[in-house]
Amino acid sequence: MRHLSVLALALVSTLALPALRAEEGMWTFDNLPLKQLKEKYAFEPGQAWIDHVRLSTLTLGGCTGSFVSADGLVVTNHHCTRGSLSRLSTKDRDLVKDGFVAMSRDQELKLPGLTYRTLMAMENVTGRVAKAVKPGLTEKQAGEARAKELDAIKAELEKQTGLTYDVVNLYQGGETWMYGFKVFKDIRLVAAPEIAVAAFGGDYDNFTYPRHDLDFSMVRVYENDKPYHPAHHLTWSTEGLKAGDLTFVVGHPGRTSRLQTFAQMKYDRDFGIPTYLKNADRTRALLEEYGKQDAEHARQVQTMILGVNNGAKANEGSLAGLKDAEAMKRIEATEKALKAAVAKDPKLAATTGKSWARVEQAMQLQKANLKESLYVGAARSATLGQALGLVRLAAQQELPVEKRLTEYRSEAGLKVLKTRLSGPAMGMMGQGANPELETLLFTRSLEDARRELGPQHPYIVAVLGGKTPAEVAKAAVEGTKLNDQAVRKDLIDGGQKAVAGSADPMIVLARKLEPILLAQRKKQDDVKAILEEHGARIAKARFAVYGKTLPPDATGTLRITYGAVATYPANGTLQQPFTTWAGLYDRHFGWGGNEAKDYTDWHLPQRWLDRMGKLDLKTHLNFSHAVDTTGGNSGSPVVNRKGELVGLLFDGNIEGNAGRYFYDEKVNRSVSVDAQAILEALVKVYDAPHLAAELTGK
């Protein structure tokens, strides 16, 4: 699923400048690619079209939704409201498993704690902010003047409009905008399918296509206890789509790393991702070693293995993209062109001329530090990880603020860390409550570290202290009391004195290791500082050279992207542009139906078997389209040329994971739920023609 989640990919460098390719780009609403749309698709959206799709769209925080009726009905993905469904479920009413359909408005269920927002106004304040910075100010004074002016603009605008404003920086600070939102807090559940249908195929089918997921849910926005009547909502298309049809996706893509330099991408391709994958292979092998003992052990690690596989899957997709020689040539050529433009401009040359070389040096430092960064740590022991956190927290709090590591400087940051360290004993992959598994992972990881770093490495000397990995792991896991939340709470509250006096074997180990880990952290911070500084300089140069002809990287703000419903090559063949209900049943029965015991992710609710005969089996269920999206786009409305809703974006294909680095029109595809399938399910499976009528106005 395309949640807005950051991949656990610490070894991969962060921050290319790709040549713009066909459908590439997540465009801001003030700067649509009108020329490309006209030339390639003979499509000219007027301002009314542009405003209409923007004003019909909502940000849900990490997901996107859209108004689809005049009475405030909102449609998004099932996985975007799954948390709410889970919180609202009780022993007797499992909304996740059984789904929910309100047969009348009074049955609609309030979902507490949600904030939905619509982007009502956008103000470019770049010039005004620049004017507020008078000549002759120091850098610090300039920053303060900028912040003050932004506060003033925000107050002014909020007073004028009644909206809530956010500062939005685009093009690495090249433009500053004020985005004004209308905020909704009263959100009520209207309809959600059973999770077995919404996430059919579970983690196995995640990121894959052909896909068969009815990943939608419907809520209604209320204001003053009455359904909200939005000025704009999307009309539900009853025409459907065919291959080649132009689609648009309006949503909130979270983050892309396309401004990385060629050197960073090569590093990720040759070292970063392969190391991540090797590490995932090792973790999987250890979990399998544990699981081989018997059925119960196997069950305990099944979900963890799926988690490892999903991370590996995403990274394998990225790696396949980075290994595409043609794409890499294109990226290199684009970088060369920017370098040449920078070299020609004396001012840019002075600030940025050496930035690419500096980034390359940073990558060499990162490479030199790769093995140590991998093995100097908590060695897959969740409890040692907690102990290291407790030891560092205590030590950092003793230091003056400016000498601390970044995340220990603010009170808010400290609060987050303390909450995490005092939380339930989950730890890495749920092992905290499973000493047997933790001992195995810890032992094997220490064995790996000893083999890779050598027995004389300070970390190995400190962690083993002359004992074997098995002895160290067993003693620490058996002796520790850190699984008790109260013990951790006391150590947090007791500060440096409590930590220094603790005889808990995990704390003892962590105290010995902390200086070595701090030195390792320093090396990583040095690399990060170079990458941030020179990454920003390159990004600014790019904006100076190309301006707004290139779209900004994704930043979680509202964007629009476009592309046609299209096949792509995979699995040795071409993937079909659409899947259908027939495909859902094929995969269900192909796995042996609900009788299948080994693999249950393709089971279907009985209702879906009973109603199979009522469905038009050729109705499109999901489709593949060449739009440029990323995590945060989940739930985004897919609209046609008329601005009507034709689908809901919910995932990308594996090959599209390379979209972190660049958009490849050959294989980068997004996967959406077809609006027709939702409509048909409401009527024929969920007996809710009233909702279908509200959507279609019939």
Added chain:
Amino acid sequence: MRHLSVLALALVSTLALPALRAEEGMWTFDNLPLKQLKEKYAFEPGQAWIDHVRLSTLTLGGCTGSFVSADGLVVTNHHCTRGSLSRLSTKDRDLVKDGFVAMSRDQELKLPGLTYRTLMAMENVTGRVAKAVKPGLTEKQAGEARAKELDAIKAELEKQTGLTYDVVNLYQGGETWMYGFKVFKDIRLVAAPEIAVAAFGGDYDNFTYPRHDLDFSMVRVYENDKPYHPAHHLTWSTEGLKAGDLTFVVGHPGRTSRLQTFAQMKYDRDFGIPTYLKNADRTRALLEEYGKQDAEHARQVQTMILGVNNGAKANEGSLAGLKDAEAMKRIEATEKALKAAVAKDPKLAATTGKSWARVEQAMQLQKANLKESLYVGAARSATLGQALGLVRLAAQQELPVEKRLTEYRSEAGLKVLKTRLSGPAMGMMGQGANPELETLLFTRSLEDARRELGPQHPYIVAVLGGKTPAEVAKAAVEGTKLNDQAVRKDLIDGGQKAVAGSADPMIVLARKLEPILLAQRKKQDDVKAILEEHGARIAKARFAVYGKTLPPDATGTLRITYGAVATYPANGTLQQPFTTWAGLYDRHFGWGGNEAKDYTDWHLPQRWLDRMGKLDLKTHLNFSHAVDTTGGNSGSPVVNRKGELVGLLFDGNIEGNAGRYFYDEKVNRSVSVDAQAILEALVKVYDAPHLAAELTGK
């Protein structure tokens, strides 16, 4: 499809010794893996079971079939009778496109030129042949004595039994057998589906899974103008299969290369296959360059591009297997074990001790010659290829037989070459009749060769003679008359004198190039000779050490292999064990149905749309099972523990293409048509309940 076809893979070395893994092995009928079957599947087939499945099976020459009724009904793949269907088709009756069902026996259509054979008797004559070779004979005398004895045995057995006998060498000559066949010549067509259903998805879906092909056809064997009544035929299972069920495949796998050494596999992995794929990429790019001009040019090259893609697909599968670190480790360890056993035995050490090193040297020679072997040749010009053939034929015929290249030594060999050289101007990828395409391919290939070999290379000097590639290609393609079959016929008949006197520009070029190509051929032959000699020594040593505990490589003779219906990981998920009718319709409608214009390989005959509502959509159509098969197994009966027919093997997955080198239980799968689908189609789509009744005896 799993035809018995040799892949165009000249650059890949030929002739490992894998550690035997679970379902590995294509076993001869005298040596079934009874121990493994008992231990893993608690299955003990009696001799009656073994004889029954053998005697029910037929070799069709490159394919396999089986008797499925007491009245001589035989079932095999559609692609195994496609040639016959095509030959029997007329302007008014297209049996390939429209299919065929005989509604009564008198409608059954005679298929001329076919020979079907059943293996009735197997005689191990190793001892008797050995006895015929008296001590003291020279190698030549021994060979003659062996041949004479085999002739005598054959005559004797044929007289005794009335069967036709073949000599069968197994274990690289370690065992010699006489296989006795009953031969059938009167074969009549009973039923065949439309090719759109039999080969649904066309070349695109070839080698892929999930698959949806009703790849079957039915013929009847006649004797004396009456249906033949075989003593044994397979009962058509009406139970069906489920995931995990044990299956057996009885058939005629053609060739595997599992006896290759580790060095050869590494060569194929690192150089052979990557070079093949690079070459395929280049060919594809050139064809696309040609096709980009307009729709008509695109149409001309579409099939050629699919052909290139299919070859690449098979090789990518093999390469993925060779890149599996775990599998390669296993192969290396197995080779080490055999080397150690050889080293311990003085006799084996004397003959074979140095063979691995010799093979490794040969691979180094091959690597050193790789670039030249790729660029010294016909440079993708089909006509230059013909000219080179004509020049060599004339020159070789001037030489005494013993000095000629192997294929020019026998009259039969010469006849084959002459027939090929005088045939229609098809040439490589149909370009013979398309001078525009040939000029482009020729020009670009000469440009590639000049860049890669350098302008001073004798080949470049000879072929260009100071001109540009474009000039040389244009002049030769425009000036040649070799597309005229009569011109080639005259050059063949006129021999060396006619060839030497020809002013045809392609012949002139070929005369200049022949000495350079001969020298290149000599280098390749040297490598081949080492590989053949030492490959045979290693194979003999293997038999000496392991005997019959390991199965022999595939040789086109009757074998049995076993494995369960099973999923495997691919496309980022797990593949479903079965596909269903629902999947066929999903893929059809997902591609836009019969209205789809760009991609027509998923169109369905109208009859299949009309009858969709009659079919039980959850009926299994194809399935994936972990059996060890290869080309030649097409049409092989898949039987269950009861010896009943449950399916027809018709393909393997892409990942299984590594089966050329080794069997990998994780991903190597065969794909079969489910017997239930055939039965249901006969009744519900083809209105042929009489055939279903003959199959099920109901």
